[in-house]
Amino acid sequence: MNITMHPIAHIHCQRNQAIDDNWGSENFEIILADHIPEEALIGIEEFSHLEIIYFFHLVDEKDIVFSGRPRGNPNYPETGIFAQRKKDRPNRLGLTTVELLEHKGRVLKVRNLDAIDGTAVLDIKPVMREFQPVTEIRQPAWASELMQNYWK
């Protein structure tokens, strides 16, 4: 089964290389693709946060893996690709919750995104409190360590 997608927007920012850390220092613009009418964003400024689903366009299909140590760190355990957020994954989908700073016409300005310039966005969803975890989030120690400088 093949499922075909088309970018609904693109990301514009200063960063043009995938680097592991320090994604919090910059603002990002999400600009609607030409075939998407501006009405698709009506009322989005009523939400403080958005979920951005995007495509890791620089990942070559042959680099996709099914498991590995997170960030190749020998101190971390062998981990399945669906138990980590590494970009070299089947379907190459990225997903991040961002803070919406401004909505102006066809452009969203956001913070705390971890995608590079030119990235294709496949969907934007408003964050609702009712979709947040209601039970406590549990995660392995390596995940907490790996994320230490991610948003700095």
Next chain:
Amino acid sequence: MNITMHPIAHIHCQRNQAIDDNWGSENFEIILADHIPEEALIGIEEFSHLEIIYFFHLVDEKDIVFSGRPRGNPNYPETGIFAQRKKDRPNRLGLTTVELLEHKGRVLKVRNLDAIDGTAVLDIKPVMREFQPVTEIRQPAWASELMQNYWK
């Protein structure tokens, strides 16, 4: 630009129709597709929650809209498709944070999913605390009202 995806898993459950509410009453199984090796799930049970990106396979392409009143309710404002989570959206992507109940071989048992039997899963990501919103979530009144019975 065309982006082609392949299901990495499928959802098995009792529900086979898209209904608006009461998604919390059932458990769901996510079963890996044949071409995905079991190693892709190693260590996933270390996480309490997962993000499931899936494909609304019953939505016809011609039903996709760019705006509308949420659930067609005349009391709700005209809202862009990216300011609501309605299924009839460009690229037909669904996204939900679920609670992981059990991992056994190629099967995940989860709770609080809002997808029907046979749904194709495109990605599974572990929820990490560091990817949660750090500022308070703000949303319009219609969203809170609409979600009242969603998980019941």
